[in-house]
Amino acid sequence: MSGGAEFQITVSEDAGERLDLLVARHGSLSRTQAATLIANGHVQVNGGRQKASYRAEAGDMVQVVVPPPPGREIVPEQIPLDIVFEDEHLLVVDKAAGMVVHPAPGNWSGTLVNALMGRGEPLAEGGGEDRAGLVHRLDKDTSGLLVVAKTDASHRILSTALAARQVTRRYVALCWGHLAADTLTVDKPIARDPRDRTRMAIVPTGKAARTDFVRLARFDSVDLLRAHLHSGRTHQIRVHLSSVGHPVIGDDTYGGGGGRKLAALPPRRHFLHAAWLRFKHPVSGQVIDLRSPLPDDLRRSLATLSDMPELATHQDPLDVFGFYRTDEHSGAREAASE
Template structure:
């Protein structure tokens, strides 16, 4: 166990607690720091605060950093749909149902297990449980994901994600019929104040912006293309639910009664574009809609408006 202390000065007053710690503890991810805060391992003036607590001058912060858990992540010969690979990056079309990295008792069958078998080297910035993982998509979301094969590539890609310069386009099937051809959902997100498993639109949450465009309208559903300006956890799922058009099949934010028997939300990461860490050239990769998506759309074709 490690004990870390900070005292807030004039230059950092009014900054969110998690933002401040992310800058001071650059070897730790913001998600890791937020987990420490939620677990009560961070105190301000001896009191537990939330991630969005605004710091004041002379606030005394104390962080208890637990010893890292000893994990034995085994390489597994799991087939990968590789869209592109070189010495710096590997771009994967992740199938629905695959967890990106080991966590919460899931230590086998993840994308990381498959990557460890396929790749000799992966970046080590995110530790042994998440080697190479720069960003994630949900277990039941399919589509394009980039993985870093060295620390240089990881830092370069992570900066692009931080600056929101990554081009990320998703295809989603929403409940109900959207009236507007296109629109923007600008609503801040954070942990749900009561149900901590969920993400919710929260007044003092992190800025989150989703741009959407209607592709097809059906009798009771709408096929939309969503472009992320920011990339928050569950962003599209929560934003679409926020405007009363949750995603079909979403077990957390969707309708309790579902028309189709699905494994999860109808959400597919169609396109991912970024500047290559070494060549500095813009590259983008696309993954066509998977079978589970096409099956439902074929049924809905009879209900086109």
Template sequence: MNEQFTVSEDYSGTRIDKYLKEQRADLSRAQIQSWIKEGYILVNNQQVKPNHKVQGSDTIELTEKQPEPLEIIAEDLPIDIVYQDEDVVVINKAKGMVVHPSAGHRSGTLVNALMYHVKDLSGIHDVVRPGVVHRIDRDTSGLLMVAKNDLAHQSLAEQLKEKTLKRSYLALVHGAIPHEYGTIDAPIGRDPKDRQRMAVVDGGKEAVTHFEVVERINQKYTLVKCVLETGRTHQIRVHMRYIGFPLVGDPKYGQRKTLDAEGQALHAQELGFAHPKTDEWLQFKVEPPLVFQELLKKVREMD
């Protein structure tokens, strides 16, 4: 679909992405910027940069980019839908389930299951992650929000960016943390020694994790509640290792000798956000899976 806009003098000097956002409220600025870079948006028949400033009487032509056909097989996999309406879905993801398809996981993912059970998903992110606003690791269990349309996706993504979401996790770590509360403010980026891992590095992206002790167990382990202010890849796992209390069972950042927890002992327990259409605050909480509860029982019974 092609659409043309003639810029009025009132908008002279306005960035093109901001101008088009006002004309097309259904599009996100990120989406507009992507289309500008790919040549789907022209000014006076010329390609411009996303920071281009329009002038009065400019003619803007927008050719709406059609979404690529999804090549994801819908699979009838069991998933725990905690909440669903016409805009959002909240899932309690099982431990061991990958969120979206990738080179090593073409099937059996949460997205494959969502394509079967939900069907209507936003396409704003990309073709292999429809609806996915944020991710949690394969071996992390717990709450995840999914957008069913692009406007919902845009709203939820903005809440992530503005840090207005509430996300808290339960984590079992090695060692007895001596203080009741703490904040880890340390930038995270690729580990220069191992590109498959993340680490606290100079020049990394801002990363802030708040934590409080829930229970100290036999002076060997601590159950903590972690609240994310930012959402970097492996953030809790990297931050807890950084302060000397790595997660139990973590194959990538944990101790060499650790308990078998079928992956890191981490559970996304609480999730809160403003509904993208009604602005009503939605709050959810789910208890850890049986494998996490059995692990806690095991360490409590240790001498």
């Protein structure tokens, strides 16, 4: 977990566990990091301080604050952004693949937050300076729609709506192989991979995560999927598809990186795009419905793998496959029927 974050733990099955181990596991931290947070007063149990050796009891409320790393000023930068909606309360960015969303070790500049600050517009402060305005995130190499709050009030309302599953986020993905049926729900908990902290994994003690998949088309070696998030865990779609043996095409981290030339994908790009975003405006209540057509690189890949070259120049190939239909269980279209 990066600096400038906070989280809460309600102790239940964790009863009897040492406080430092409890904080480390829930916060994806090392035991030393957790012990340092406890010693510096950044961990409270039922509103008070405890030692790292404290044994958690059922019903304990543990509040953890991870301060931002010292001495790192987030510098505004003049970086072009594709803004698809904006008013005085919020904006929606169509993020390009390759852009990191917020500053963190190894990426202190060139991020979306740097670019947002460079616009000189107000941003919500609720998430801390390094995450100014962010309501949710996208992976570095995932493109598509992302909401940014300009005011703290909008940030609170949108974050609450997101947690209550009142923000519809649908992604398009190409995965290797074929699902057993046209619909699939993966409901598996996700946490840091205990063997590799740079990856996420299916971990029994992880945070609950559910993704619904609908197959929109079946091609020779791949399936075209629509993914609907019911939670927002890091790398969720990628981890869930990998867990069922059908990794996202081009995903070097979770087993889908082979065959990149066959898929006509550039280096370090996977076929995952946040294409559809729907939510109620935090002030007016108006429904905001935004769509992001496939970027050029993904259109070319889809055209190649589907053997439908006309898709490479189509305004929005997702329309061809019924991506924006509201019927969650619309079945797949066979390539042969196109």
